[in-house]
Amino acid sequence: MYLITGATGHVGGQLVEQLLAQGKKVRAFTRDKAKAARWGERVEVAVGDFSRPETVGQAAEGMEGVFLMNGASANERFREVALALRQAGVRRTVFLSSLAGDEFAIGRLHRHQEAALSEMGVPHVVLRPGMFMTNFYQWAGTAKSQGVVYNPMGSGRSAPIAAEDIAAVAAAVLVDGRTEAKPLELTGGELSSAAEQAQALAKVLGREIRCVDVPTDVAVKNMIEHGLPPAMASAAGESMEAVRDGRATFKTDTVERVLGRAPMTVEEWFRRNIRMFQ
Ligand SMILES: NC(=O)c1ccc[n+]([C@@H]2O[C@H](COP(=O)([O-])OP(=O)(O)OC[C@H]3O[C@@H](n4cnc5c(N)ncnc54)[C@H](OP(=O)(O)O)[C@@H]3O)[C@@H](O)[C@H]2O)c1
Structure with a gap:
């Protein structure tokens, strides 16, 4: 057990x-x-x-x-x-x-x-x-009500990862008893900007989604107003800044190495979770 x-x-x-x-x-x-x-x-x-x-x-x-x-x-x-x-x-x-x-x-x-x-x-x-695809849930409210997503990360690119893939790696380690001396660095398989991710959402929804840039501090304030503790909102803001200025522009092949398959794509993640955005 x-x-x-x-x-x-x-x-x-x-x-x-x-x-x-x-x-x-x-x-x-x-x-x-x-x-x-x-x-x-x-x-x-x-x-x-x-x-x-x-x-x-x-x-x-x-x-x-x-x-x-x-x-x-x-x-x-x-x-x-x-x-x-x-x-x-x-x-x-x-x-x-x-x-x-x-x-x-x-x-x-x-x-x-x-x-x-x-x-x-x-x-x-x-x-x-790295960044979880579940962070896209933050887009659900305005995608539904206004057809807009607000982007505090500029044109910076990142390779967000699905919780399913993190869990699959965790299961492989727990069940198969894999030992790893070094930390397993996990990202998704494709680098994309918020605008490209919004396009993936629009494609799956079959309607236009506008991606509107906002400063990071506005996004942090918004997260606090939506109930995130200030320390966590500020930590999220730091990660967004990192994406914005290119410090998160890399990906690893760990998911593929451990699981023998490619990680979930952003488009597939939206397909599986589309009800949240409709
Ligand atoms: N979001 C990202 O982009 C990202 C990126 C890298 C790493 N991370 C890390 O991933 C972790 C979050 O994982 P997640 O998104 O899967 O979690 P989550 O969906 O935010 O859920 C939080 C979980 O923590 C449990 N929890 C909270 N306080 C607890 C307490 N005092 N005692 C026992 N359980 C407690 C909650 O359980 P109950 O409410 O049922 O008790 C709940 O299951 C954090 O450590 C975060 O730093 C996140």
């Missing part, structure tokens, strides 16, 4: 589905049991909270492997979470980190957490994904 933290989130949710499809047993970790109701009897639910590290340790007892993501609201106790995993005797942990480097607050945070896992002696493999 595998313990999946962040099971109700984008990556963890996909990972639960993929493990179930492979006939594996899953224990879903959540603060709110009702959020895991979609799986019914198909998963075991462990109610807990990263801010109570002992709940992670208890949930990890007897597990073949653990998928660990970062509960951003409870970072200060991450070392204790790592210690709880070591004490539970977990032999394999996959940690969802970030491709963001040390120049970003979110990058420094994840590097500290990677270091904590090593220092606490938790056997683990690090996944460092």
